[in-house]
Amino acid sequence: MPAADSGSAAAQFLARVGARPPVGGPLGIIAGGGLLPQRAAASAAAAGRPVHVVVLEGYAQPADFSAYPSITCRLGAAGRMLDWLRAAKVKDLILAGKVSRPSFLSLRPDAGAARLLPRIGMKAFGGDDSLLTAVVRVLREEGFNPLEARQVLNEIMVDKPGVLTSTQPDEQALTDIRRGLFVLRVMGAADVGQGAVVQQGLVLAVEAIEGTDAMLARAGTLQREGPGGVFVKVMKPGQDRRADLPVIGPDTVAAVAAAGLRGIAIQVDGTIIIDRAATVAAAESAGIFLLAVDPFAPEWAESAT
DSSP, X not given: OOHHHHHHHHHHHHHHTTOOXXXXXXXXXXXXXXXXXXXXXXXXXXXTOOEEEEEETTTSOGGGGTTSOEEEEOTTOHXXXXXXXXXXXXOEEEEESXXXXXXXXXXXXXXXXXXHHHHHGGGGGXXXXXXXXXXXXXXXXXXXXXXXXXXXXXXXXXXXOEEOSSSOOOHHHXXXXXXXXXXXXXXXXXXXXXXXEEETTEEEEXXXXXXXXXXXXXXXXXXOSSSOOEEEEOOXXXXXXXXXOOEEOHHHHHHHHHTTOOEEEEETTTSEESSHHHHHHHHHXXXXXXXXXXXXXXXXXXXXX
């Protein structure tokens, strides 16, 4: 495809999801836990963009962002966050990192957050994706341009199906992956969960509010005799790509190995890999396969029966 056509296609995609192309100006990062916000900050800074970080109290560590202008806020202080970002002339921003959903009583919204909450409405009581989609919409209404993480980070997703490791999935593993994808399609339609563990056709665990690590630890206690299970991690159907995409990394590989599982299946162009080289190396060392799949391809279809 000619470069001009490729650029036009990218612009059309961004317009379709309601995002403007990054202009190279200041980038705001609302940082939760994990390595993703740190990687995003470093990548943007290396590209010459000024970076401004809102460190979410209790999730991210201020010391990890000492190289950038930053502010530490509790989750309910949305008014303070947005005012600070506006003062820094930030338009483009990303939401990155792990954040567990608080109860309304523990949120303690500041005046700015209290002003925004009615515009989120009942979405606050739906699933995580419903809430995050509403948050993204409100941010746009407030004059910000929420971006996908892949607009800032390079090579965080796999762009075509295939096995990334020398260890290959066998037929039982492929059947278990197919089962896991079916379960996640059903769960995702209800805005619940991005991950599942399947062993020999049995669903050992599905991811709910406890998160990936706790789910994997629980699955490890439920293993049956025989070939180990697989961990499947994909987007929910129709999920907004600008918030809470599924993420794996070296720590995920370690948790999968500790649970006695044989492999990991992720979504092509839909699951973020933190430090791809280190993740693949960890999988190789543990003898675990890492497979990228297109969950909508015909070969991964499974009926309810």
